[in-house]
Amino acid sequence: MLIHLSSWPEIDAYLKSGQVLAKTVIVPIGSNEQHGPTGLLGTDWLCPEIIAHAAEKADETILVAPTFNIGMAQHHLAFPGTITLRPSTFMGAIADWVSSLARHGFERIYFLNGHGGNVATIEAAFAEIYAEWSFTPEPWAERPPFVMKLRNWWDLPGVQKLCEDIFPVGHGSHATPSEIAVTYAAYPDRVKTATYEPKIAPTGPIRDANDYRARFPDGRIGSDPAQATPEKGQQIIDFAVPALIADVNAFANEVLPVA
Amino acid sequence: MLIHLSSWPEIDAYLKSGQVLAKTVIVPIGSNEQHGPTGLLGTDWLCPEIIAHAAEKADETILVAPTFNIGMAQHHLAFPGTITLRPSTFMGAIADWVSSLARHGFERIYFLNGHGGNVATIEAAFAEIYAEWSFTPEPWAERPPFVMKLRNWWDLPGVQKLCEDIFPVGHGSHATPSEIAVTYAAYPDRVKTATYEPKIAPTGPIRDANDYRARFPDGRIGSDPAQATPEKGQQIIDFAVPALIADVNAFANEVLPVA
Amino acid sequence: MLIHLSSWPEIDAYLKSGQVLAKTVIVPIGSNEQHGPTGLLGTDWLCPEIIAHAAEKADETILVAPTFNIGMAQHHLAFPGTITLRPSTFMGAIADWVSSLARHGFERIYFLNGHGGNVATIEAAFAEIYAEWSFTPEPWAERPPFVMKLRNWWDLPGVQKLCEDIFPVGHGSHATPSEIAVTYAAYPDRVKTATYEPKIAPTGPIRDANDYRARFPDGRIGSDPAQATPEKGQQIIDFAVPALIADVNAFANEVLPVA
Amino acid sequence: MLIHLSSWPEIDAYLKSGQVLAKTVIVPIGSNEQHGPTGLLGTDWLCPEIIAHAAEKADETILVAPTFNIGMAQHHLAFPGTITLRPSTFMGAIADWVSSLARHGFERIYFLNGHGGNVATIEAAFAEIYAEWSFTPEPWAERPPFVMKLRNWWDLPGVQKLCEDIFPVGHGSHATPSEIAVTYAAYPDRVKTATYEPKIAPTGPIRDANDYRARFPDGRIGSDPAQATPEKGQQIIDFAVPALIADVNAFANEVLPVA
Amino acid sequence: MLIHLSSWPEIDAYLKSGQVLAKTVIVPIGSNEQHGPTGLLGTDWLCPEIIAHAAEKADETILVAPTFNIGMAQHHLAFPGTITLRPSTFMGAIADWVSSLARHGFERIYFLNGHGGNVATIEAAFAEIYAEWSFTPEPWAERPPFVMKLRNWWDLPGVQKLCEDIFPVGHGSHATPSEIAVTYAAYPDRVKTATYEPKIAPTGPIRDANDYRARFPDGRIGSDPAQATPEKGQQIIDFAVPALIADVNAFANEVLPVA
Amino acid sequence: MLIHLSSWPEIDAYLKSGQVLAKTVIVPIGSNEQHGPTGLLGTDWLCPEIIAHAAEKADETILVAPTFNIGMAQHHLAFPGTITLRPSTFMGAIADWVSSLARHGFERIYFLNGHGGNVATIEAAFAEIYAEWSFTPEPWAERPPFVMKLRNWWDLPGVQKLCEDIFPVGHGSHATPSEIAVTYAAYPDRVKTATYEPKIAPTGPIRDANDYRARFPDGRIGSDPAQATPEKGQQIIDFAVPALIADVNAFANEVLPVA
Helix, strand or coil, X not given: CEHHHCCHHHXXXXXXXXXXXXXXXXEEEXXXXXXXXXXXXXXXXXXXXHHHHHHHHHCCXXXXXXXXXXXXXXXXXXXXXXXXXXXXXXXXXXXXXXXXXXXXXXXXXXXXXXXXXXXXXXXXXXHHHHHHHHCCCCCCCCCCCCEXXXXXXXHCXXXXXXHHHHCCCCCCCECCHHHHHHHHHXXXXXXXXXXXXXXXXXXXXXXXXXXXXXXXXXXXXXXXXXXXXXXXXXHHHHHHHHHHHHHHHHHHHCCCCCC | CEHHHCCHHHHHHHHCCCCCCCCEEEEEECCECXXXXXXXXXXXXXXXXXXXXXXXXXXXCCCECCCECCCCXXXXXXXXXXXXXXXXXXXXXXXXXXXXXXXXXXXXXXXXXXXXXXXXXXXXXXHHHHHHHHCXXXXXXXXXXXXXXXXXXXXXXXXXXXXXXXXXXXXCCECCHHHHHXXXXXXXXXXXXXXXXXXXXXXXXXXCHHHHHHHCCCCCECCCHHHCCHHHHHHHHHHHHHHHHHHHHHHHHCCXXXX | CEHHHCCHHHHHHHHCCCCCCCCEEEEEECCECCCCCCCCXXXXXXXXXXXXXXXXXXXXXXCECCCECCCCCHHHCCCCCCECCCHHHHHHHHHHHHHHHHHCCCCEEEEEXXXXXXXXXXXXXXXXXXXXXXXXCCCCCCCCCCEEEEEEHHHCCCHHHHHHHHCCCCCCCECCHHHHHHHHHHCHHHCCCCCCCCCCCCCCCCXXXXXXXXXXXXXXXXXXXXXXXXXXXXXXXXXXXXXXXXXXXXXHHCCCCCC | CEHHHCCHHHHHHHHCCCCCCCCXXXXXXXXXXXXXXXCCCCHHHHHHHHHHHHHHHHCCCCCECCCXXXXXXXXXXXXXXXXCCCHHHHHHHHHHHXXXXXXXXXXXXXXXXXXXXXXXXXXXXXXXXXXXXXXXXXXXXXXXXCEEEEEEHHXXXXXXXXXXXXXXXXXXXXXXXXXXHHHHHHCHHHCCCCCCCCCCCCCCXXXXXXXXXXXXXXXXXXXXXXXXXXXXXXXXXXXXXXXXXXXXXXXXXCCCXXX | CEHHHCCHHHHHHHHCCCCCCCCEEEEEECCECCCCCCCCCCHHHHHHHHHHHHHHHHCCCCCECCCECCCCCHHHCCCCCCXXXXXXXXXXXXXXXXXXXXXXXXXXXXXXXXXXXHHHHHHHHHHHHHHHHHCCCCCCCCCCCCEEEEEEHHHCCCHHHHHHHHCCCCCCCECCHHHXXXXXXXXXXXXXXXXXXXXXXXXXXXXXXXXXXXXXXXCCECCCHHHCCHXXXXXXXXXXXXXXXXXXXXXXXXXCCCC | CEHHHCCHHHHHHHHCCCCCCCCEEEEEECCECCCCCCCCCCXXXXXXXXXXXXXXXXXXXXXXCCCECCCXXXXXXXXXXXXXXXXXXXXXXXXXXXXXXXXXXXXXXEEEECCHHHHHHHHHHHHHHXXXXXXXXXXXXXXXXXXXXXXXXXXXXXXXXXXXXXXXXXXCCECCXXXXXXXXXXXXXXXXXXXXXXXXXXXXXXXXHHHHHHHCCCCCECCCHHHCCHHHXXXXXXXXXXXXXXXXXXXXXXXXXXX
16 A cells, blocks of 8 residues: 555554554655656656555555655765755654654554665664663663664665666766666666766765865766666666565564563 | 656756746645545645646646645544654655755745645745745845745635636535535546435534544535536636646746845 | 743643633733834833733732733834844744643633834734644544634724724824823833924825835834824723723634534 | 834934944843732733833934733643743744844844743754854854843843842842833832732742643742832832933944954 | 762662771862863862862772763863863753662762862752752652762861961962862872962953963962972871861761751 | 873873874764673773773874764663663764864864764764854855764774684674673773673664664674684774874875865
């Protein structure tokens, strides 16, 4: 089920259904930021959305929230079209999403992430949320009524290896051919071409936006994204979907320790 | 152009193109919240997205940002599927979106809003953003390099009247047949039916979530949404699109006073 | 009763008295900002204070808090004497006032507002306050122990019509002859005169402070405030006082729905 | 001049007048909190307002802002009628007042304080405001364009001694006969009487509200406020007014060091 | 016991031991800031650490937390090596320390402070922490499960007098010979010498960093720190240690009022 | 040089000396949290302090700030003695430290970290700091005048391998024998022994404090810390010191790209 295309009684009924995934919700989360000369600005939120929606098509008991489409991309701000939240804003927004979902009785909140630059802030957000509970003085029998999990889509079992098998050279770490291929599979009329050099982009540290643009003039890091095709993207999606379904089920079934 | 399906060089070229709308961007903004027994939870962010994307199809020089899909819906939290930001978080996020867009040189930022409950907070956010500039001591020649505008899609010239003409009875103010019809036009396979009573929902003040649910048990306020059909929704969209294009052009061409 | 001229045992006794208004408190709230060439900088907080204090004189069971005299006036900052809170600060302060009053057992908190520019932020503040309660997970029987209401003094039943009857031309929307007249009635030795032109000020959008001053060089919007006299102000006050008393009683007696 | 009873052109003209006090403004600041069985809840903001307004009457070149009437009184919250800001909110509001006044060109901002419990937070607020400037990296020639001063009215030269001379026994530190006398002088129809014991209230540490009420059941600390009379209050006011005028002039004339 | 050199089972056992000081913890708190031409930058956090650790050596039942070494020193920022927190950050950090310690069951939290410039912010922080409890509406039987105390080391009974006896001339208020002597006693290999003039530094108000440096070019206020020696420092430490032990025991044994 | 044992003229002179490391400063940063049955609560801030101070002894041109001793340890709060900052507080404090150091002209700020749980929040803090600069609109020639680097001490080249060579079994990830050994080398009189089982602790996810304690009852994760000895700790320190010196020099000499 896609929450945004459901009615509240449908969600209510599912929450009360007793099904395996009834208390678990997937939040696709990413970023809107430059992805080199040929990548879509939405790549990092489109990828988890594409994979999560495909999983929902394959298994309707998967529940998917709207996509959290703006993340932490301050280092990409020297490239037009990038939109970012400050880390502190991002953390506040994640907390509000989680509070909203927990309000309804969701107990397992699974963030399927599409942007490496989000990871630190999402983890800090989780810690901020848990801290409210952790500060509760003894007797401390009470636990938060939910747990959260962060999973990058490329860290679903086997996916990263598949990507590197498909793109053994020039995969890189930003504007990678694999992420761009995933979006091309979903939006084949948006395939773009460009000449760029060097063929494989440089690598280096990530700091502020101007430093980034000086180091990586066309936005790529270590990648050669011209290798991306819709077909290769579909191959990745097809592999990632069952991996996601399995991972979500494992999370839903994880037994929590008794305090 | 849709930002998220464009590359950064495409946005860059457009920004430098000198075209009428080159420095203007539309941000569809809404909310994910219950919309009665038959409405989609995403109604309030889908409506501005649907209309803005249709406008972009009609006129490719319209530039549309990703949709800001979670707004201020605290009063709907007693209905599953609702997701909200606190007003303070919402304001911080709007500020970051605006700072990002202004960073690239956008000078006119147009929020096409789909949720009445967002209006107060968006206006407060605008004031918070402007205040930074307004506090600057004399000599105060400097102005913010951008202006912001909030427009509810139903306040586009003629739209509200059209909606009331189509639904002269039971239009109401939440889960209205017009907004639901717009989403049905875009997602005809998601048309839902339900029995509800009374036929026209009650009205009353809006406060916290439990108060809301006690007053409006199925979520509707003053509306009879069963009148919504995809055809009527398409009629509204077709009317709103040129109204939006005209409104955005007027905003882009507005002459600012010289200090 | 005026809280600030009472002792705590007097407030305590009243709270426990069982009288109709014993759990209801009025907070006059406004702004300190330019009001054109002839208006007092305090106009927007003086008006609700004047009306609320007159109501308290007419009916001693009306309880009035100190006046919240600084609101959201960032757009007036290019005119000396204006003092503003940022919206975020304003929201925090409103929350603290409400928490303080709720601490004592007040269950109905009525803000009598004197500044249109405050409305969005006050509503956002209410939503921020309610959100804390709305996020409380199920079982969600608990409600906030208080409700809040915002009423602009000119929106008291019949008042706006009276003002327009008295000033059929050049009433406008900022530095209006009606609000200035109300302050002249209370401070007749502060009546000011000035030459200004055009006789009726222009109108336009409200943005940052420099934009405002460029559009509205003497501060007025759409108004011809020279029409204000103490006598006309007294006429408005005399009409508004019973309207306020009735409105407050209705609020105090409003039956809340059972969750 | 009282800002709130002036028009903006009047303030503007004064700011440009070149007079000794033209860039100096007094902000009466206090608290609305219980003041024992006979004191007014408004005592702590009324006292500086009364003295500052009397000074303005005596010397019209004194410029007085509206009264900042709600301060830091969390420890009094167990007594009805008390209204407080959290320290963090208080600091934010002070910063906004100062930014507003500095925007207009005021260079010396003088807070005349009426509440001992405000002192720490006001000083912290000053440090927060100065810190923005202090963090500015080298070359660090720039200074803030304003300085701030905090003065408790009882610390005006000679005032505390006068109060202790008038009330040699039972002056105490909260709900003192001197502060109550000042308000009685201004509001003689609000003189209150009560029986209380012990005649002189106990003393002790100040912590949270419930601790406070348990230690000081009627709200007084170390005081015997029944000694307050309007006449004694007037005597204090008459002494404080020239002391304030002299202090403000000294502040306005203070030569700042050159960096 | 020093918390940072203990294991958690050792702290756990002590907390449950029933000993007099088992629920009391000392937090040495100070600042890292310039201390004139001969003083160590760490003086203000070293002094309370030195005295608290010496007390712990003398009486192992004294429990000492790690040292809170960065405080509020914005006014010293024009001198290299100074590190400060903004007051708002400082307050947030104090709240988190207190929440952490209260989580474990500590009921008396004693801050031994080494920096006069910290006092206002620490007191504001205490008020911010207590306010959360003070806002709790009636029935208000509940109290915070801890109390906090701030003690400057020089305000331990007899210490200030001793310092002035040892340094009757040129003690001053910043970079005093007494505080520098205390650090010299603990770090005798760090004794520094410098020529400076005037022999006794000037005094004046404390504002922003540039103002401070212009007034006090070598950082001292009113002091002649060349008088400091390790021997005099040891004399102060030897006097302060039993005073601290007595003060902490008194705090631990203080009977709280019953609400 | 250790900042806290230096005077400000010493730091000033060094900053202006033109030496290789003159604009570079090391901040040891860690956490105060449980480290299993035998580890010191201070382990995670003691380790980077020990290594940085040893490096400073080996090379006096290394400049070391005071230790940032409280980090992000919310998950350890169910063990007495743990003190944590919320991530948001931690980020604010890091920003203030950096602003302070940048104020003096430090251009390279190197955080030597001792706690894995700090990494996400420190990275989020860096992004928050850089974001202020990254949002600056075009023309965007300006860069922040400093860069920041995070290095965990075990990630210094070769260190992690050495630790695993010394402790091939039961190294684990919390309360590891290597980190405990480092503290034992510096505080040999604080070596602790305890019986625990299982010999090698379990592993699992990290969430809130109660979940943590339920999963890891004595606090260890995957480790067998009884293997720690002062000698092994010294071996690690001796290896880490030159690695740190080399790493800091490389950072100080890194050439930044020109925008």
